[in-house]
Amino acid sequence: MESFDQIKKDFDFTPKDEERLKQLKPVMEKYLDEYINELYDFIFRLPKAKQYLKNEEIINRHKKKLKEWYLDLFSGVYDERYFEKLHKVGEVHDSLGVPTHYINASFNFTRRFFIRKINEEFGYSRERNLYVESVGKILDINLDVFTKSYIEEEISRYMEFSRLEKKLIKAAKRFKDFLDLALLVSLIFISFFVIGLLGFDVYKFVIGEVHFEEGIIATLGSLLILWAVVELMGEEIKHLKGGGFALTAFLGVALAAVIRKILIASLSPEDTKKLLAYGIILLIIGIVYYLLNKNVKKGD
Ligand code: HEM
Incomplete structure (x- = not known):
């Protein structure tokens, strides 16, 4: 995996973006429960979601982890530990066989949810555009690291085979x-x-x-x-x-x-x-x- 600094550079993710995400934290915290409920409605419309989120225990644990992930997203701290955590989330989804397509679709839902809330809070202003930009960057970085850990898992499994x-x-x-x-x-x-x-x-x-x-x-x-x-x-x-x-x-x-x-x-x-x-x-x-x-x- 590239260094976390390089990933930030590649996505043009600057300290200003970090600052803006931190500013958004108190605003977005209000919508945490609404996000989890709507995301779950969305996930359970995916045809085979129940195959992975198969019982109350797993669902409750997943909801708890999702909440942590959501709060981390607006923490303003995106250091090596943050990136390691993301990498692990990708590995967990991969080891359970959750299709990348489901993760991509859930991220698309998440992006639409965030933009809707930012629009409601800030109207159509320059401030709103900057927030949307920073949220877009951090979501794309998340998805990039999630998907990369999937690919790395696949490659490492394949590399273990002889010619x-x-x-x-x-x-x-x-x-x-x-x-x-x-x-x-x-x-x-x-x-x-x-x-x-x-x-x-x-x-x-x-x-x-x-x-x-x-x-x-x-x-x-x-x-x-x-x-x-x-x-x-x-x-x-x-x-x-x-x-x-x-x-x-x-x-x-x-x-x-x-x-x-x-x-x-x-x-x-x-x-x-x-x-x-x-x-x-x-x-x-x-x-x-x-x-x-x-x-x-x-x-x-
Ligand atoms: C926005 C999209 C998603 C995010 C941000 C997300 C986030 C997470 C996080 C943070 C974990 C904990 C990983 C760990 O233990 O370190 C996790 C685990 C898991 N995720 Fe997701 N997830 C997403 C979508 C999905 C989807 C679409 C499915 C299945 C349909 C799914 C199924 C699971 C399962 C089964 C686990 C393991 C739960 C357990 O037994 O502890 N996730 N996810």
Whole structure:
């Protein structure tokens, strides 16, 4: 990490900025609780915030630490200790896996909050512009140090690997990308077969090879599978674009296939044993689907 003096220089952060932030302290202290409440409303609108701030104990500790951070921001003292503290905050977020995107978004919220309050307090004046400038600098410095400690953590973890390990990691990543693409191509192929199955069901229905009721049910079953395959392709595309992968989409296809079988078997009175077996399979997949979905929602 650069020396804290160099960081201040790079951001053109002068003793005048330090003085202005100190002057702002009594003004901004009034808004501390309002800031914490609004920031928390904002953070909990981020889709996976609960994954990190998962219980009352962590939330209370975080709120306490946020208050300290807020007061330090307007303390007027930005020495080596201050910078070390910031660096540690970055490391803590990184070690918990909090996405940098969430930190950037929260900082953007913080900047808007501060500007709103300064505008309310000082109106549109030269004084207000200078305060906004100094607040902007200290927030950017904070974000810079937070993000840098993330990158340093990532680099140091990577540097620990030997050259052979690094090559293996790269090769494995390329192979994984290839497999992802192969999966998508296979899904495209399969969707053609499912369309074929749908067409075959319609054909059998139209030429009267199957009973009217059976024809409609088989067609609906094929449509259900087609819908599930489309969902699965959607998930795989999201995954290729860098998102996660919903295992539940795979189970959705299995559910659709078993439901189709049940619908068809239900029309034949001789197939009671088959129907019972399908029922049990459906129940098991259904339970796994429910449990997985419950966990995904908890994670959100
Ligand atoms: C304005 C943005 C934020 C600031 C200024 C901030 C500040 C802090 C500070 C000062 C700490 C204490 C670090 C230490 O122990 O030294 C901390 C910890 C933590 N932060 Fe943040 N944070 C921010 C955003 C977020 C967001 C968006 C999340 C998650 C969605 C998050 C999750 C956490 C968690 C889980 C901890 C550890 C709490 C514990 O168990 O002690 N923070 N944060």
